[in-house]
Amino acid sequence: MALRAALRNKSSLSSLLSQRSSCRSHGRVCVSPVLVAQQRNNSTSPKIKVDFDQSTGVAVMQMQSPPVNSLSLDFLTEFCIGVEKLEMDKSCRGLIITSNQPKVFSAGLDIMEMYGKSPERCGEFWRAVQEMWLKLYSSNLVTIAAINGSSPAGGCLMSITCDYRIMADNPRYSIGLNETQLGIVAPFWFKDTMTNTVGHRTTEIALELGLLYNPSEALKIGLVDQLVPEDQVLTTATQTMAKWLAIPDHARQITKSMMRKPTIDKLTSNREADIQNFVSFITKDSIQKSLRMYLEMLKKRKG
Amino acid sequence: MALRAALRNKSSLSSLLSQRSSCRSHGRVCVSPVLVAQQRNNSTSPKIKVDFDQSTGVAVMQMQSPPVNSLSLDFLTEFCIGVEKLEMDKSCRGLIITSNQPKVFSAGLDIMEMYGKSPERCGEFWRAVQEMWLKLYSSNLVTIAAINGSSPAGGCLMSITCDYRIMADNPRYSIGLNETQLGIVAPFWFKDTMTNTVGHRTTEIALELGLLYNPSEALKIGLVDQLVPEDQVLTTATQTMAKWLAIPDHARQITKSMMRKPTIDKLTSNREADIQNFVSFITKDSIQKSLRMYLEMLKKRKG
Amino acid sequence: MALRAALRNKSSLSSLLSQRSSCRSHGRVCVSPVLVAQQRNNSTSPKIKVDFDQSTGVAVMQMQSPPVNSLSLDFLTEFCIGVEKLEMDKSCRGLIITSNQPKVFSAGLDIMEMYGKSPERCGEFWRAVQEMWLKLYSSNLVTIAAINGSSPAGGCLMSITCDYRIMADNPRYSIGLNETQLGIVAPFWFKDTMTNTVGHRTTEIALELGLLYNPSEALKIGLVDQLVPEDQVLTTATQTMAKWLAIPDHARQITKSMMRKPTIDKLTSNREADIQNFVSFITKDSIQKSLRMYLEMLKKRKG
Numbered sequence: 001m002a003l004r005a006a007l008r009n010k011s012s013l014s015s016l017l018s019q020r021s022s023c024r025s026h027g028r029v030c031v032s033p034v035l036v037a038q039q040r041n042n043s044t045s046p047k048i049k050v051d052f053d054q055s056t057g058v059a060v061m062q063m064q065s066p067p068v069n070s071l072s073l074d075f076l077t078e079f080c081i082g083v084e085k086l087e088m089d090k091s092c093r094g095l096i097i098t099s100n101q102p103k104v105f106s107a108g109l110d111i112m113e114m115y116g117k118s119p120e121r122c123g124e125f126w127r128a129v130q131e132m133w134l135k136l137y138s139s140n141l142v143t144i145a146a147i148n149g150s151s152p153a154g155g156c157l158m159s160i161t162c163d164y165r166i167m168a169d170n171p172r173y174s175i176g177l178n179e180t181q182l183g184i185v186a187p188f189w190f191k192d193t194m195t196n197t198v199g200h201r202t203t204e205i206a207l208e209l210g211l212l213y214n215p216s217e218a219l220k221i222g223l224v225d226q227l228v229p230e231d232q233v234l235t236t237a238t239q240t241m242a243k244w245l246a247i248p249d250h251a252r253q254i255t256k257s258m259m260r261k262p263t264i265d266k267l268t269s270n271r272e273a274d275i276q277n278f279v280s281f282i283t284k285d286s287i288q289k290s291l292r293m294y295l296e297m298l299k300k301r302k303g
Numbered sequence: 304m305a306l307r308a309a310l311r312n313k314s315s316l317s318s319l320l321s322q323r324s325s326c327r328s329h330g331r332v333c334v335s336p337v338l339v340a341q342q343r344n345n346s347t348s349p350k351i352k353v354d355f356d357q358s359t360g361v362a363v364m365q366m367q368s369p370p371v372n373s374l375s376l377d378f379l380t381e382f383c384i385g386v387e388k389l390e391m392d393k394s395c396r397g398l399i400i401t402s403n404q405p406k407v408f409s410a411g412l413d414i415m416e417m418y419g420k421s422p423e424r425c426g427e428f429w430r431a432v433q434e435m436w437l438k439l440y441s442s443n444l445v446t447i448a449a450i451n452g453s454s455p456a457g458g459c460l461m462s463i464t465c466d467y468r469i470m471a472d473n474p475r476y477s478i479g480l481n482e483t484q485l486g487i488v489a490p491f492w493f494k495d496t497m498t499n500t501v502g503h504r505t506t507e508i509a510l511e512l513g514l515l516y517n518p519s520e521a522l523k524i525g526l527v528d529q530l531v532p533e534d535q536v537l538t539t540a541t542q543t544m545a546k547w548l549a550i551p552d553h554a555r556q557i558t559k560s561m562m563r564k565p566t567i568d569k570l571t572s573n574r575e576a577d578i579q580n581f582v583s584f585i586t587k588d589s590i591q592k593s594l595r596m597y598l599e600m601l602k603k604r605k606g
Numbered sequence: 607m608a609l610r611a612a613l614r615n616k617s618s619l620s621s622l623l624s625q626r627s628s629c630r631s632h633g634r635v636c637v638s639p640v641l642v643a644q645q646r647n648n649s650t651s652p653k654i655k656v657d658f659d660q661s662t663g664v665a666v667m668q669m670q671s672p673p674v675n676s677l678s679l680d681f682l683t684e685f686c687i688g689v690e691k692l693e694m695d696k697s698c699r700g701l702i703i704t705s706n707q708p709k710v711f712s713a714g715l716d717i718m719e720m721y722g723k724s725p726e727r728c729g730e731f732w733r734a735v736q737e738m739w740l741k742l743y744s745s746n747l748v749t750i751a752a753i754n755g756s757s758p759a760g761g762c763l764m765s766i767t768c769d770y771r772i773m774a775d776n777p778r779y780s781i782g783l784n785e786t787q788l789g790i791v792a793p794f795w796f797k798d799t800m801t802n803t804v805g806h807r808t809t810e811i812a813l814e815l816g817l818l819y820n821p822s823e824a825l826k827i828g829l830v831d832q833l834v835p836e837d838q839v840l841t842t843a844t845q846t847m848a849k850w851l852a853i854p855d856h857a858r859q860i861t862k863s864m865m866r867k868p869t870i871d872k873l874t875s876n877r878e879a880d881i882q883n884f885v886s887f888i889t890k891d892s893i894q895k896s897l898r899m900y901l902e903m904l905k906k907r908k909g
Contacts, residue, residue, distance in 0.1 A: 163511065164508070179857070180853050180857040180858055182857075183854040183857050184857060185857050185861055185864075186861070191861075191865065195503075196504060196507070197503075197504050198504070199503070199504075200801075200865070201803050201804070201828055203865070204862075204865045204866075205769075205770070205831075207861045207865070208769065208850075208853065208858050208861050208862055209850065209858075244512065247483050247513060248593065250486070250589075251486050251513075252483055252512075254488045255489070255494075255510045255511050256507075256511055258494055259494065259506070259511075260507075286856075466811075466814065467811070498806075499806045501807070502805055502807075528811075547814075547815065550786050550787065550814065551786065551896070553789070554789050554816075555786055555814050555815075557791045558786055558797075558813045558814050562797065562809070562813070562814075563810075
């Protein structure tokens, strides 16, 4: 099955993997599609654990990349391959995404991928972020985010691409697109996804101020759909999934595509320009300086 | 007056009626514009009863097609002609749509028009559904839905094309676009109307799950504007109408058109493609099977 | 500094000022950019008072045009020049707009500019209204409306172009785009700004009925962001401004532009057509008659 999956992977993952292969020049170990597929099949991959229950058709993806499930290039590549494999498995109908790291769902994009890196590497990273969003936002699977910890920036983006969001009702956790707080900017497709979720005005104020919401606030503005006690996040996600799977797949999928296609088309028709835009922004001296200050602030906090 | 109306009808109703005339080949009795107008003028039409009060400028349309005001081709044709006649009568400024069938406003599109029918007939039916939506959503009249019963699918669509929605506060009634529950899909213009009414995210979840809302829920998400006890639905509609008619017609009409024109233009410029899309979807074996199962389920419930 | 500002003004204010210079033929005194800049620098302008605090980077604009801060051509011209000057001053980062007239923020467009005027003059006026909206909605400054009184029509428009709205919690005050009540129509860019603020459905009903909301209602629909006791409006605005200025300017400005650019582009690419549209509408006999009746009604109220 690994081979079959690998062969099917070949065409649809080509854009991402062809990028990955270019990383050799930066001294990174790259894997072929076949190897990646074998790795995933044996569940030996360290960053994401996938449990697929054939009897229900539901897969649970546990993000397990210590300490905070940062979305590095490696993480994103593994994540996209994992989603695509499930997408191609006809017996899989639903995907629950959660974390097994304490207190955090995902801390978002790995800042180390944006700091002191070459333009080529930054571009490669950004393509992987795009790929993650495209895969999730257009997924034929029912996708549920079981948000059992904080979920800033890229973690929030991952959440709002899903069909439904259940968050742990713990006031210490927060969720939001807080990019401006770091001196960086959420791109138009983050903004579009947020607008589709909470509307134009709430998005405007949230993105300009880089607001992080606690669970109650997030529920109130519609950034998440439901709050439950922390130990019930996953079981609630499973129960909710059953309700979604009661709807005929083809009707739900056509409806989902109808709702999301215009937003997806905006990125797919501007992908290269969006990468160029990100690279030229993030490699600016002033932005690199902002990131350095942020990293030093993080270091001090830990120390 | 019947003749004058008929002559005016001629051009604006031509697209619908030219379609209707083609139904002869399917063994249906077709009527000329003149006959239709005379029929309406004498209020002998069986499916819809129109009471027009010259002194107030307000017409009340009572849907009276037992048992559940299903939107059949005949119903829709009569409905469109009725609306167009009022639209052309300069003394008419407002339209209240309600039902005189117990417990139901309208059960929506007549499934019998979609099950086991020829592609031509399905296309003719769909054109009439489009026409109903176009007439109501772009109406120069103030339109108020007096929703005195359940209003699923096409009944909900009819409601959300109106300027204002008053629903009977009876928890047994429900309203929503529940197409996916039947394995079929609300087309883009149903989706657009819903999005214009309750926003993108609520529409996404409502349409993917085919949700039906009870009156309290419908009020909360903005699917209806007001709840009143069942016996006050029509009187409240009449009072509300007076408030709307206090606004100068020309200013209100230009404003309404400004709000709705982009949505209307999307269908008018894609009408034939939308019909083709519906016909090829609904005549699929798998969809016909879904409809048969649904019809059998309905039969069992009654039995 | 006056000269430097004037020179910088020259190009960016050219469209507005070239219009202003054409007013000579209507017997009005026109000022050169240099004079305007000097006037502003000395704060001798009668209609708007600007206090700029270099230490905080925050300017407070007090509208002081008795009795109700009507948006006349003179007022708008002075207002736009004032905003542009602040915009060009690199030490200025935030702008608070408020009124020093009792009970009113701004009563909106000056009806006397629309009644009995030549088409040329109406066009000149409308260009200035557009300019005010363009300046505020695209401003790089953080803009906060400190709404310490009623704010109908153009006063509401001015408010909703800002980044944040704080309103005095006095139930006698109201805010809204009530144009249809006067028999006139809010143009598409008023509508777009309102839709961006409160969503499509609320805008539809608000504009069709010309609704004015009291502060509690305005807060509920999201037309304002915060209510405070009347004597705390300005201090709250100042505190809120500090919060906004904690965000790096470049990130906030790019984000603001991303949110608003599509709406702004719609007007900038249709400016002349929008002026023509306004002029041909407002100079109609029927509309002039509506305005006369409204003015007579106002006169009677006072008498």
